[in-house]
Structure formats: C-alpha cells, structure tokens
Amino acid sequence: MATLSLRGVRKSYQAGFETIKGIDLDIADREFVVFVGPSGCGKSTLLRMIAGLEDITAGDLLIDGQRVNDVDPSKRGLAMVFQTYALYPHMTVADNMGFALKLAGVSKTERDAKVREAARILQLESYLDRRPKALSGGQRQRVAIGRAIVRQPKVFLFDEPLSNLDAALRGQTRVELLRLHEELAATMIYVTHDQIEAMTMADKIVVLQGGIVEQVGSPMELYNHPANLFVAGFIGSPRMNFLPVTVASGDGAGNGVVALADGNQVAVQMGEALPAPGTPLTLGIRPERLYWDPNGPFAGEGHLVERLGGLTLLHLTLTGGEELVVQTDGNDPVQPHVLVRSAVSPDECHLFGADGQALRRPGHIAQPPARPLPGEAPVVATATA
Amino acid sequence: MSAALDVENMPSQPHAVTPPPGSNERRLQRRMLPLVSPSVVLLLIWSIVPLVMTLWFSFQRYNLLDPTVTGFAGIDNYDFLVTDPDFWTSLVNTLVLVGSVLAITVVGGTLLAVLYDQPFLGKGIARVLAISPFFVMPTVSALIWKNLMLHPIYGIAGILWHAAGLQPVDWFANYPMWSVIIIVSWEWLPFALLILLTAVQSLDHSQIEAARLDGANAIQQFFYITLPHLGRAISVVIMIETIFLLSIFAEIFVTTAGGPGNATTNLAFLIYSRALLQFDVGGASAGGVVAIILANIVAFFLVRAIGKRLDI
Numbered sequence: 001m002a003t004l005s006l007r008g009v010r011k012s013y014q015a016g017f018e019t020i021k022g023i024d025l026d027i028a029d030r031e032f033v034v035f036v037g038p039s040g041c042g043k044s045t046l047l048r049m050i051a052g053l054e055d056i057t058a059g060d061l062l063i064d065g066q067r068v069n070d071v072d073p074s075k076r077g078l079a080m081v082f083q084t085y086a087l088y089p090h091m092t093v094a095d096n097m098g099f100a101l102k103l104a105g106v107s108k109t110e111r112d113a114k115v116r117e118a119a120r121i122l123q124l125e126s127y128l129d130r131r132p133k134a135l136s137g138g139q140r141q142r143v144a145i146g147r148a149i150v151r152q153p154k155v156f157l158f159d160e161p162l163s164n165l166d167a168a169l170r171g172q173t174r175v176e177l178l179r180l181h182e183e184l185a186a187t188m189i190y191v192t193h194d195q196i197e198a199m200t201m202a203d204k205i206v207v208l209q210g211g212i213v214e215q216v217g218s219p220m221e222l223y224n225h226p227a228n229l230f231v232a233g234f235i236g237s238p239r240m241n242f243l244p245v246t247v248a249s250g251d252g253a254g255n256g257v258v259a260l261a262d263g264n265q266v267a268v269q270m271g272e273a274l275p276a277p278g279t280p281l282t283l284g285i286r287p288e289r290l291y292w293d294p295n296g297p298f299a300g301e302g303h304l305v306e307r308l309g310g311l312t313l314l315h316l317t318l319t320g321g322e323e324l325v326v327q328t329d330g331n332d333p334v335q336p337h338v339l340v341r342s343a344v345s346p347d348e349c350h351l352f353g354a355d356g357q358a359l360r361r362p363g364h365i366a367q368p369p370a371r372p373l374p375g376e377a378p379v380v381a382t383a384t385a
Numbered sequence: 386m387s388a389a390l391d392v393e394n395m396p397s398q399p400h401a402v403t404p405p406p407g408s409n410e411r412r413l414q415r416r417m418l419p420l421v422s423p424s425v426v427l428l429l430i431w432s433i434v435p436l437v438m439t440l441w442f443s444f445q446r447y448n449l450l451d452p453t454v455t456g457f458a459g460i461d462n463y464d465f466l467v468t469d470p471d472f473w474t475s476l477v478n479t480l481v482l483v484g485s486v487l488a489i490t491v492v493g494g495t496l497l498a499v500l501y502d503q504p505f506l507g508k509g510i511a512r513v514l515a516i517s518p519f520f521v522m523p524t525v526s527a528l529i530w531k532n533l534m535l536h537p538i539y540g541i542a543g544i545l546w547h548a549a550g551l552q553p554v555d556w557f558a559n560y561p562m563w564s565v566i567i568i569v570s571w572e573w574l575p576f577a578l579l580i581l582l583t584a585v586q587s588l589d590h591s592q593i594e595a596a597r598l599d600g601a602n603a604i605q606q607f608f609y610i611t612l613p614h615l616g617r618a619i620s621v622v623i624m625i626e627t628i629f630l631l632s633i634f635a636e637i638f639v640t641t642a643g644g645p646g647n648a649t650t651n652l653a654f655l656i657y658s659r660a661l662l663q664f665d666v667g668g669a670s671a672g673g674v675v676a677i678i679l680a681n682i683v684a685f686f687l688v689r690a691i692g693k694r695l696d697i
Binding site: 051052053073074075078079080082083084086087088089090091099100103104147151 | 589591592594595596597598599600601605609610613614616
C-alpha cells in the first residue's frame with residue numbers, strides 16, 4: 001500500500017519558535033507506527049502535518065516517494081480518526097461513513113456497498129440509520145474508524161482515538177484496532193500519550209519530546225535498550241528507578257561495580273567499558289527486575305505497599321535517601337516499615353551518563369521475533385539455542 | 386466486541402415519571418400553591434384582561450368621535466374590516482415585509498457570521514460596527530435612513546447617484562416598501578449576525594478538518610457542515626424576528642406614515658390608523674383580533690417546525 005518518509009521536517013508557528021525541530025523518519029508499508037510522548041511534545045502536530053491540516057515549515061514529506069508537502073489533504077490518500085471523533089452530528093451513521101465517497105461522486109449503489117462492507121467489519125450494521133447522538137462512545141469510535149476505512153486510504157492516522165473511552169472499552173478497542181490492522185493490511189500511524197497503548201500496538205514506536213525524536217524502535221527494543229533517561233523513564237510501567245551512583249571499578253569488557261549513595265555496591269554488566277572509577281552515573285533498574293535478597297545491595301525501609309492483585313509494589317526509602325520501587329508477586333506478604341533488602345542481576349542494570357545518554361547494554365537480551373507484517377507469509381519459528 | 390454490544394442494547398431505565406396522585410410530591414405541590422398564586426394571578430390578569438377587552442370592543446359600536454353610537458355590533462366590525470380593500474393590502478404588506486426582512490437578515494447574517502469567524506485585521510472593531518445598528522432605537526434609525534441616507538437631495542444615496550451622473554431616486558415615494566424593508570433589515574441584521582456568530586463559533590473545528598480530509602471544498606464545507614450546524618440557531622432567529630417583525634410600526638410611522646396611499650400600511654399601522662386617526666375603537670379592535678389570530682397561526686407553524694429542529 002504505502003510507505004511514508006519524513007526528511008528534516010520542521011514546524012514553527014512564529015519565526016524563531018520551533019514546535020517540530022527537524023524529524024527524519026521512515027515508515028514501511030503496512031507498519032503500525034506509534035508516536036508517543038508527553039503532552040506538548042509535538043506528536044499531534046506532527047500527525048496533523050502528515051495529514052495536511054498543518055503546513056510544513058521546512059523539510060519534505062514523501063508518500064510512496066512522492067513529495068506531498070503542497071498536496072491538498074484529501075488528495076494525499078490518508079484518512080484520519082480524530083480524538084473527538086468529529087462525526088457529522090446531523091448525518092446518519094451511513095451518511096457519515098459515505099460522505100467522502102459522496103463528495104468524490106461515487107454512485108449511490110457503490111457507496112452503499114462500501115458502507116455496508118465497512119459496517120460489517122466494525123459490527124455497525126444495525127446502527128446505520130442512527131445519528132451519532134444515539135450511539136455510545138465505543139460505537140462513535142467505530143463509526144469514526146468506519147469513515148476512514150470506507151475511503152480505502154493508503155495510510156490511516158489516529159489522533160489519540162482511545163482517550164475518550166473508559167478503561168475497559170479502551171482495552172477492548174485496542175485489540176479491535178490490532179485485528180483491523182491485520183485485516184486491512186494498511187499502514188497506520190497512531191498518536192498517544194499512553195505508553196501502554198504504544199507498547200501493545202506498535203510495530204515501531206517513535207518517542208518524541210520537545211519536538212525532536214528521542215528514539216525509534218520496536219517496543220521491546222525501547223524497553224530493553226532505552227537510548228537515554230527520557231525514554232527509559234517514559235517506557236515501562238511502573239516507571240524505571242533512577243539512582244545516582246559512582247563507578248567503583250570496572251574492566252574493559254563492561255563488567256564492573258558501582259556504588260550507591262550509602263556505599264553499598266552493585267555489580268553491573270554493560271556492553272561497553274565503564275568510565276573511570278569515581279565518575280558519577282545514573283543507575284536505572286526496572287521495578288519488575290528487583291527481587292528480595294537478604295544480602296542485596298538495596299537496603300531500605302518500605303513506606304508504602306500497593307497491592308494490585310496480580311502484583312505488589314513496595315515503595316522503599318534506601319538508607320542513602322533515594323526512593324526505590326520494587327515490584328513483586330501479588331501474594332508477597334511484605335509489610336511496610338520493615339527493613340528489607342533487594343538485589344538485581346548485573347545484566348538487568350541500565351547506566352546513564354551525565355548527558356542522559358545510556359551506556360550500551362549487552363545485546364543478547366532475548367527478544368521475541370519481530371511481528372510479521374499483515375499479508376506476509378507467517379514466519380516459521382526456528383528453534384534457537 | 387459482542388459482549389459490549391449486549392451491554393449497550395440492554396433496556397435503559399425508564400425516565401422519571403410524574404408522581405401518582407396522592408403521593409408526597411403532589412401534596413407538596415398543593416401546599417406550595419398559595420405561595421406561587423400571587424404571581425400567577427398577576428400574570429393571568431396581565432394577559433387576559435387586554436385580550437378580553439379587545440374581544441369585547443371588537444363586538445361593540447364604539448367611535449370616539451360620536452358618543453351616541455353605542456351598543457352591540459355583532460360581526461359588523463369584522464364584516465366592515467374584511468370588505469375593506471385596505472385590510473387585505475395591509476395583510477399582504479405585513480407578509481411581504483416579514484418575509485423579505487427574514488430572507489435578507491438570515492441569508493446576510495449567515496454569510497456575515499461565517500465571515501466574522503475568520504481571522505482578519507481589525508476584526509474586533511468590525512464586529513462592534515456590524516452589531517451597533519441593533520442598539521439604535523427604531524424611530525432614530527428610521528430618521529437616519531429617511532434624512533441622511535435615502536433622501537434624494539441631502540441623502541448619501543442621492544450624492545452617490547449624483548456622482549454617478551444619475552437622476553437621484555426618491556426612495557420613499559417610488560419604492561416605499563423596499564425602503565422600509567431596507568431600514569428594518571438594517572436594524573435586524575446585527576441580531577441575526579450576533580446569534581449566528583456564536584453558533585458558528587461553537588462548531589467543533591475538527592468536523593471541518595474531517596470534511597477537508599473527506600475532500601470537501603470550502604463551499605461544500607459550508608453547505609454540508611456549517612449550515613446544518615446553524616440550523617437550530619437559524620430557527621431561533623426566524624422565530625424571534627417574526628414575532629417582532631409582525632408588529633413593525635415606528636419605522637413606517639416615521640418614514641412613510643403607511644403611504645403613499647396604502648403601499649406601506651401593515652396590520653399594525655392599519656390598527657393604529659383605525660383607532661387613533663379615525664377614532665373607530667370597535668373596528669380597530671376587530672383588526673387587533675385578526676392580528677392575534679395571524680400571530681397565532683404563524684406561531685403554530687414556527688413552534689412545530691422548530692420543535693422538530695430542536696430534536697436533533
């Protein structure tokens with residue numbers, strides 16, 4: 001269907017004040033790409049620039065190799081699902097979905113057939129004569145998607161489409177969108193601030209902050225090999241623990257020891273040599289990688305226990321004063337206000353330099369094979385040692 | 386997905402029902418009756434007394450010039466009214482005036498509202514200027530138009546015609562109805578603009594963006610998205626304006642005094658001339674009753690049409 005490329009794309013509303021500060025990105029055919037980042041990072045602006053609703057100040061936007069900077073939004077072969085759905089309130093569901101075709105001069109019978117087909121995919125057949133007002137939030141959401149499907153676009157754009165749904169429906173619609181991606185075999189670009197949506201849906205995640213791309217990669221790549229402090233803190237829930245440490249010792253192969261504020265030493269294993277002893281670094285540890293160990297280096301007193309049923313989160317204050325969150329099993333009997341010790345395996349540690357950039361980690365972390373793109377022959381799993 | 390559908394299809398709870406007689410709520414309502422009665426009674430007198438008196442006078446022989454003419458007239462007053470060609474002319478004039486002003490203000494107001502929704506330099510000042518005619522009282526605006534705008538000698542229109550080398554037009558003599566329509570439209574266009582502008586501004590901008598992505602050009606966006614969105618506001622403008630336009634009087638009184646002949650006599654002016662120029666109270670009251678009936682017919686259709694609209 002379609003590939004999409006951004007070449008040095010910039011956006012500024014006033015001279016000297018850039019919202020998007022030069023983005024280079026390639027999106028493959030049939031890929032599900034998620035733009036994720038905190039509020040105001042420019043992800044929605046970037047999506048609207050791709051859609052043609054915002055002008056591109058500088059740089060090129062290519063769809064299938066064609067420069068489309070100055071092409072009218074409707075001629076770019078895109079369809080967009082808006083955060084507010086933007087359904088036409090005075091039209092029925094069928095008219096909403098068929099509006100683009102009507103404007104394109106498609107005959108009524110053909111239009112009806114296409115609308116029915118989209119309604120079938122989205123299970124909206126019994127609602128075709130209703131107005132949007134008479135639909136529930138989830139149904140409106142599906143009509144908005146239906147309106148996009150009917151046009152058979154090259155690229156689907158989603159602007160935070162799940163943010164108006166309740167938690168249960170959000171999870172359901174997430175699965176639904178993935179199924180749709182399989183069925184339509186279309187390129188999709190999806191904007192969200194919710195890292196769970198990004199992790200569960202994306203083939204490729206683009207983490208944005210302050211108008212620049214922080215990192216691009218598959219969900220597991222971002223999880224296991226965050227490039228910097230921002231990505232490490234943004235991807236993963238609960239958030240990664242960050243502790244200030246100094247290098248105690250290290251060999252040239254990446255094995256070494258770092259010291260916490262209270263002097264306790266943590267063994268680490270990196271994919272590159274550690275800096276000279278005494279260098280201050282930031283140690284990053286995911287809460288789910290910590291485990292109880294009576295001899296572990298992280299000694300502290302728990303002050304809060306969150307029991308989520310399936311797992312338990314213990315908030316610790318270490319003897320050095322740092323905060324640490326430990327995630328353990330749901331049936332863990334741990335109580336607050338007791339001194340506990342925990343440890344982490346050396347190859348589960350992340351280290352970040354003073355500039356926030358990550359030290360390379362050993363690159364052999366087991367990763368699931370990349371999800372085959374829809375329409376391709378399924379990859380036959382081969383046993384690896 | 387199907388599980389969610391089932392949840393959505395579940396019968397909804399019945400809406401709040403009116404309390405059955407004898408229930409707590411009913412008793413409470415009855416106890417409150419003495420408290421609300423003064424205002425209700427006052428409002429009743431306020432509206433019923435003039436209505437009843439008008440009805441009563443319309444069946445009386447009652448002329449202020451001749452106190453000896455008294456007694457029950459039967460339907461003579463009505464008979465006299467409907468056989469008077471002036472009456473039918475005034476009825477037509479009323480409808481022409483209302484219809485024309487409505488058409489001009491609604492169409493013009495919609496276009497101006499869309500225009501004023503766009504960003505342009507000096508928008509704030511332009512908006513104040515566009516809305517200000519509404520604050521000029523009818524007699525004053527009629528005088529402005531009569532003496533400053535449309536006067537063939539002193540008026541701006543006369544100067545413009547002169548400058549173009551044309552013979553200035555005596556508007557109130559040659560096009561009296563059009564002149565009145567222009568004045569009244571000038572007064573009511575700001576009202577339509579004000580209501581419709583707020584409606585345009587309440588349009589969810591992403592709907593326009595969605596239409597753009599769907600391939601709608603500016604004109605299609607207007608007719609498929611903006612205009613349907615304005616439907617309700619337009620209904621409100623039509624209803625309110627109709628109520629006021631049926632009783633236009635000051636503009637006619639100041640400019641043409643219903644003339645030349647009966648060219649600009651509407652129902653309101655006819656009733657005035659019956660009552661206070663010819664001192665025929667009975668005949669004027671009959672005209673008043675006809676005006677009430679006319680207003681009610683119009684109101685009936687309007688409320689029905691708008692009731693449907695408000696359902697959207």
